[in-house]
Amino acid sequence: MKRKGYLFAELTVIDPSVFYEEYMARVKPILEKFEAKFLVATDSPEVIEGERVVSRVIFLEFSSVEKAREFYYSPEYEDIIDFRFRSSSAHLYILNGLAG
DSSP states (O other): OOOOEEEEEEEEESOHIIIIIIIHHHHHHHHHHTTOEEEEEESOOOOOSSSOOOOEEEEEEESSHHHHHHHHTSHHHHHHHHHHHHHEEEEEEEEEOOOO
């Protein structure tokens, strides 16, 4: 069985109008193209250990880690990533799922 791929993001939204109206409006069709599935999208993560302050968490599932990389490095995403850079700060991770 092929392992799923995941993209995990911890975000701090600095400019909500650009992030939600410009970036999110543009990224959704690209995510659909790469068949990404939102597993988590929350503005209220509960940090129970450590002293990190995380204001937004996104967890996306892809059919494989290769597909997650394909999305992130795609020309379509590169065309819009500046909207995210201008409107938020983030830590992003691409993760390999466990073998089923």
